[in-house]
Amino acid sequence: MQAQTTYQLQKSADAPPELKRIEIPVRQPGEYEVLVRVRAVSLNRRDVYVKLGRYPGPMPPNLVPLSDGAGEVVAISPK
Numbered sequence: 374m375q376a377q378t379t380y381q382l383q384k385s386a387d388a389p390p391e392l393k394r395i396e397i398p399v400r401q402p403g404e405y406e407v408l409v410r411v412r413a414v415s416l417n418r419r420d421v422y423v424k425l426g427r428y429p430g431p432m433p434p435n436l437v438p439l440s441d442g443a444g445e446v447v448a449i450s451p452k
Contacts, residue, residue: 375399381435382424389426392438401448408448415441 377399382390402408420438422428 379437382432382438383435384426384432390424390432390436392424402450404450404452406450407446409442409444410447411439411442411444413443414439417441 375398376396378394379397380392380394383393384390399408417440419428419440423432423436423438426432
């Protein structure tokens with residue numbers, strides 16, 4: 374199985390989330406999903422607030438911080 378490099382915000386205890394670079398398997402698209410190879414991203418105010426733990430609402434576990442990105446669709450689900 375192919376692997377991909379990703380960056381995830383991982384939260385522990387009461388500390389702000391920590392950005393970690395990890396390798397994970399490439400997941401095939403589920404129903405009504407597409408797989409995108411991301412080629413460019415931008416860092417904006419929302420991403421900074423999420424990283425600091427100051428963005429409103431709960432943070433999902435192992436969040437991949439990406440508000441704006443560009444890439445190419447490499448796989449499409451059958452539905």
